[in-house]
Amino acid sequence: MDIKKIVEYQKVDSKLFQLERQLNQSVNKQKCAQLSAIARDSQAKSAKLEEQASQIAKEIQDLFKIADQNKLKIKEILAQDVEKMSVEQIDAALALREKLMQNLAILDKKATKLAELANSVLSEFNKTKVNYKNAGEKYKEYKEAYDKEVSEISPKVQELQKELRELAKVVDAKLLEEYKKRRHDRIFPVFVSLNNKCCGGCHMEVPASSLSKLEKEGILVCENCRRVIYKD
Ligand SMILES: [Zn+2]
Known part of the structure; x- marks a missing residue:
């Protein structure tokens, strides 16, 4: 078995392997990956905050509905003709009105709290949006730098690939197959x-x-x- 040829092939390929490793370890590439992750996380967070905001809006709407019903009841009580009411009926109506007013005050407090929550969700949402935008801009910068790195070594890569194609013609096919399998798994040499x-x-x-x-x-x-x- 002619081992010499495949070893020679490997020697040339090691230069290619070095270049690939150089690219893989590129700071620009790592930064791109980090920034992509940040952008992805920001997007997921934005979606979650949007959902939260719409939930809060729905809760506020429900509160307003209950408050409107209470106000309507109070109005009905006030519209009653006291002339035709007994003292007990008037007392009962006043007590009910008092209770409804208290309920309204509680609803008002709840609505205020929900509005505060909505504000904090909104500000968080805006922050997340800024993070997403910043990550996108920075990504562009690093991607450009990485692409430049790739294009700088590209002629050398092509030259080596061409040389390897020539060498492959004279290498034992079975050995080359074994070689490529391991090379693919990044076992080197x-x-x-x-x-x-x-x-x-x-x-x-x-x-x-x-x-x-x-x-x-x-x-x-x-x-x-x-x-x-x-x-x-
Ligand atoms: Zn071993």
Whole structure:
């Protein structure tokens, strides 16, 4: 089995891997992810606050309805002709009026509290909206910077990819397939040499039985790190 070609391929690919890692570790990329999360959270919070606000509005409306009913009753009491009423009836009417007035005062207090709550929800909503807007603006800045990073290394990436395509033509297809599988899982380097009876990737000692297999077949998959071990 010709290991040399795939090792050569890996050597070129390692440059590509470095560039990918550089992009992955980019501060701009991380900032973009953070700001996206903030924007998402702000949006979710806004939706929640909107729901809360409409609930409060409904409660206030209900209170007003009850208050209107009370006011109507008071008006009815006041409209009664006292001339035709007994003293007991007048007393009862006055007591009812007193009770309704008290209820109105309680409703008024409740409405005031709800209005205060509505105000705080609104101010929270506005704050959230500002956060969302700021996150969006900052995201744009970092995204532009990140895109610039990408475009700066892009020619180098394309050049390496082209070189790899050429090299791939002469690499054993099965080895390349094994290579690409691990590369996809971000295991790198994929092919490592045997070092002092140890895996050149994770440094785990290779058991004697596997060593003879390696001797016979030329390669061996490390049981610990899944890398492909070869003999120099
Ligand atoms: Zn290993």
